[in-house]
Amino acid sequence: MSIPAIDLMTTLRSGHSTSPRLTWYGPDSERVELSGRVLDNWVAKTSNLLQDELDAEPGMRLGLALPAHWKSVIWALAAWQLGMETVLDGGDADYLVTDRPDSSGRHDAVIAVALPALAMRWPGELPAGSIDYASEVRSHGDVFMAHTDPSASVCAIRAHDGQQHLHEGLLTGFAAPHEDGVRLLVAAADGLEAALSNSLGAWSSGGSVLLAHPDVELTDKLLAAERIHGK
Template sequence: MSIPASELMAALRSGNSTSPRLTWYGPDAERVELSGRVLDNWVAKTSNLLQDELDAEPGMSLRLDLPAHWKSLIWALAAWQLGLELVLDGGEADLLVTSEPASSGGGFDAVIAVPLPALAMRWPGELPRGVLDYASEVRSHGDVFMAHGIPDDSAHAVRTGDGSVHEHSVLLEGFAASHETGARLLVRASDGLEGALANALGAWHNGGSVVLVHPDVELTDKLLAAERIQGS
């Protein structure tokens, strides 16, 4: 059974696959641009890490404790592609993905530490015992994702900050925001992770692309013009 997240990834890697789909502006003049093909590559590697190294399978839950960031979008897509429930309300989950592993607490089957700098090849410093270093592990995983299990499209795909849930079958209609076809969408990271995910999904679902901007980055006319953003 195909779920909307899997169909979305297929569309991103096949339709205009070399065009920008996700552009990130971060601190210290950081700019990351991912085409549909490269975005799919990152998502596939992350899905394979979850499936092959952490034994993640459809129906499990993953708490995403990251700020709005390009790596957060990668993790969300990977979780959905695998048929997991993404937990955004800080509640209990099987797996924890965090940029602050020292304060993660217990109760998880696995904890994955994600360093946010784009060029980070490993976690900067010592990690708590048993915590997986995403940056050092993800690159060794395959570029193509083949699911071992069959996701249930009636299972929960996301639990939002207010505790409401959306099933996989309606992820792109019930959770994703509505945007015009082909939009080059400005998404402000200051609006939070849940908003960034909903807006990005809506843009990609309608053949568009996303420019995600860190709160410390000034939205100059030059930047907006260079990225061809309108109506910001």
């Protein structure tokens, strides 16, 4: 039996393969639109980087020291597809994914994520031992096949209120409920946990997400163009 995150990715790449599932509005007029197929492609490549290059396995912990951003969502989905636990509060983790890498040596691997959409590599020097996500991820396969079957009964994420959500309850306990087919506006200012919870809820109900950086002015024209009704 597969875990819900794997079933979700299967649905996104098949049932919504060409429709927008995640749209990002960022600083400097940045707009990124990912269809179900492209979203799955990014997640598969990232899962393969974790599994094949970093030897990540189900049950291991992945620290996400990133703001709410489309690449943060990719990393969370990739970890969950592997059966890993995502850590959002800076707690102990086997791996750290961050846009501010250092050389503290606290983790098995530090993955540096350049946030600009067009970044092909990390801008500048990286601390020794850090992995450049932008330059490494493209060499990995577009299809993910797990080496080890993940368990649905281990932790997928601990919410900031301390509640532990297992993989089996990721879409029924952690995901925020939303109406079928919703086109959901998600404010990045509300934080990564809220972005993940709302995105999972929208996708599991056949909907799509618009994730907006705090600096983006959400004009009536923009919202109408993106089919967002109300804020």
